Amino acid sequence: MGEDTIARFRAWIRRAFAGTASSQDGSPKAGRTASRIGSATRSGPLMQLYEDLCKAFAHEKALGYAINNAQDPESFARLDAAVSALVRAYIEAGHTDYRRYANFNPHHYVRNLIEENEDFELMILCWQKGQGSRVHNHADSHGWLTPLYGEMVEHQYEVTDAGSGEAPADVPPLPGVLAATSPCPTLRHLRTTRVGAGVVTYINDRLALHSVRCPDDCPTEPGGITLHIYSPPIRRVKLYEPESDRIVLRKPGFFTVRGRKLREKH
Numbered sequence: 001m002g003e004d005t006i007a008r009f010r011a012w013i014r015r016a017f018a019g020t021a022s023s024q025d026g027s028p029k030a031g032r033t034a035s036r037i038g039s040a041t042r043s044g045p046l047m048q049l050y051e052d053l054c055k056a057f058a059h060e061k062a063l064g065y066a067i068n069n070a071q072d073p074e075s076f077a078r079l080d081a082a083v084s085a086l087v088r089a090y091i092e093a094g095h096t097d098y099r100r101y102a103n104f105n106p107h108h109y110v111r112n113l114i115e116e117n118e119d120f121e122l123m124i125l126c127w128q129k130g131q132g133s134r135v136h137n138h139a140d141s142h143g144w145l146t147p148l149y150g151e152m153v154e155h156q157y158e159v160t161d162a163g164s165g166e167a168p169a170d171v172p173p174l175p176g177v178l179a180a181t182s183p184c185p186t187l188r189h190l191r192t193t194r195v196g197a198g199v200v201t202y203i204n205d206r207l208a209l210h211s212v213r214c215p216d217d218c219p220t221e222p223g224g225i226t227l228h229i230y231s232p233p234i235r236r237v238k239l240y241e242p243e244s245d246r247i248v249l250r251k252p253g254f255f256t257v258r259g260r261k262l263r264e265k266h
């Protein structure tokens with residue numbers, strides 16, 4: 001995206017919020033979360049991206065639209081364009097401050113929450129080569145994924161047979177697991193896409209399930225770093241495990257939250 005396009009988008013943001021989504025002191029309403037990010041370590045281009053995203057989401061809410069995967073099509077198209085433009089602008093500017101949130105683990109990929117509010121969550125996931133997710137859903141949320149560093153491979157699936165009945169199943173020894181049921185529905189592979197830095201992908205449950213993996217031949221070391229925006233924040237995720245004939249319901253966790261390490265949750 002050229003600088004003219006970015007400038008036009010920022011002008012649109014300014015116009016969109018003039019007199020509509022600003023508090024009396026002129027700061028955006030979404031700035032209630034910005035008070036936490038004013039310190040030296042919580043400022044910079046990535047926090048500016050977060051604040052700009054807040055404005056884009058607040059704009060749709062100010063117009064009366066609900067934000068979820070059943071959103072009004074025109075409202076979603078506007079939001080999708082805004083999110084994509086802001087993320088691309090951050091990447092094309094060559095910012096690297098996201099690296100302060102980068103944490104890799106030799107055994108599994110690592111989730112790091114940058115910031116969240118009631119409308120969306122912004123996070124960075126770190127994947128060593130060969131690490132990947134299970135096939136999973138995204139509840140009622142929008143999901144944007146963009147590699148910031150390296151390359152990723154996404155496999156998309158659809159459910160072709162929901163199976164009959166539902167019975168409790170063995171639960172895997174993972175943090176945040178709430179339940180497991182059997183059977184796992186039949187998953188049909190739809191497509192595989194390889195995405196590089198700056199490519200903004202989008203998914204929701206109405207389109208497909210997916211799994212994401214950092215390929216063994218990723219050109220960067222030790223793997224890839226991806227930026228994720230989920231709206232609304234995802235509180236429950238379904239993991240589809242055909243090999244165990246079960247679906248696992250899990251509460252997503254983080255290794256770091258706002259730059260601080262939590263206990264053993266990923």
Ligand SMILES: [Fe+2]
Pocket residue numbers: 136137138143210212
């Ligand atoms: Fe996902």
